[in-house]
Amino acid sequence: MFLSIFSRIGIIFIVLLVGILTRRFRVLTKETTDGLCRIAIEVTLPFLYFYTLSTSLNRQLFFSILTLPLFALVLTFVSFLLSWLVSLRLKLTSQQRRSFMFLVTFPNYGFLAIPLVFALFGQEGLVRVFVFNLGITFLYWTLGVAILRGPAKGARIFKSLANNAMAALILGLIVGITSFRLPQFILETSRLIGDATIPLALIVVGSILAQRDSRKPVPFKAVSTLVFCRLLLMPALAILFINVFGGLPRMLAVIIVLQAAMPSASTAPILTKRFGGDTELAASGVFFTTLFSIITVPLFISLALR
Known part of the structure; x- marks a missing residue:
């Protein structure tokens, strides 16, 4: 089982290597990478969200998996609490603490999770992971921005929710749930643009990982603690979580564990530069959690599939 999953995930990491x-x-370059990242986040990913939800979701399916965003909220708050408690034990500057907490709290729920779920479950899995992402996307642009900014007015934080990805999620949900029939050319255009997301996102992640300056020392204690919390402790808690609740369909259980097992969000260096935090720690954290996830992700998916 482990080798089978590893071979599927191996394709993902080959594309990362290309990046x-x-x-x-x-x-x-750094500039073109930032531009491609914006295209992926603000253009192709919203089209992928919209196409998948509007064509594969219906009212019955939506209400049967409505617990997924709730699971996302619970797991994110647990990881946030964990990050805060652990950060108090580490000797970190204020900026490092904010970056550390963000890296522990928010996994790579889009750029890596989406291709992995697609490799395991196809289009059927994508619908479920997008519904799961409703909860974590909301917290990413509210709690995540608040962590990096420090004390901030609620109005400023909630303005971050006004983005293309969130709009596409909501619009796709409305079209899917109401079974509204859109013209075929709109759906085909959405599919064509959305299909660029997965390879583009993986190349962007690879390029972001390569941005880390290897000459600069790595904050070993902070990064090793991050790797432990993000790649081992959180997925272990997720497995405990689904066993306590029990009765979850296999696909939903695997998606929950997979999301919990993801490395730190690859956009962390970009967001720390924009909102605050330590960009060097963010880059190191993304690099090392992604590197070690090559082993830990197949392991925890294998455990979830048992």
């Missing part, structure tokens, strides 16, 4: 090499050989 790393394009940056190392200067096909991509």
Whole structure:
């Protein structure tokens, strides 16, 4: 089972390697990577959200998986509480603490989770992971921004929710639940643009990982603690969580564990630069959690599939 899952995930990491090499050989620069990241987040991903939800979701399915955003909220708040408690035990500056808490709290729920779920379950899995992402996307743009900014007015934080991905999620949900029939050319256009998301996102993640300056020392204690919390403790708690509740369909249980097992959000260095925090710690955290997730993700998915 482990080798079967590892081989599927291996394809994902090969595309990641392509992203790393394009940056190392200067096909991509920091500026072009930032531009591609914006295209993925603000253009192709919203189209993928909209197409998948509007064509694969219906009212009955939506209400049968409505617990997924609630699970996302619970797991995110647990990881936030964990990050806060652990950060108090580490000798970190204020900026490092904010970055550490963000890295522990928010996994790579989009750029890596989406291709992995698609590799395991196809289009049927994508619908469920997008509904799961409703909860975590809401917290990403509210709690996540608040962590990085520090004390901030609620109005400023909630303005972050006004983004293309959130709009596409809501619009796709409305179309799917109401079974509203859209013209075929709109759906085909959405599919064509949305299909670019997965390879583009993986190349962007690879390029972001390659941005880390290898000459700069790694804050070992903070990064090793992050790897333990993000890649081992959180998925272990997720497995305990689904066993306590029990009765969850296999696919839903695997998606919950997979999301909990994801490395830190690959957009963390970009968000820390925009809202505050330590960008070097963010880059190191994303690099090392993604690196070690090559082993830990197949392991925890295998455990969830048993």
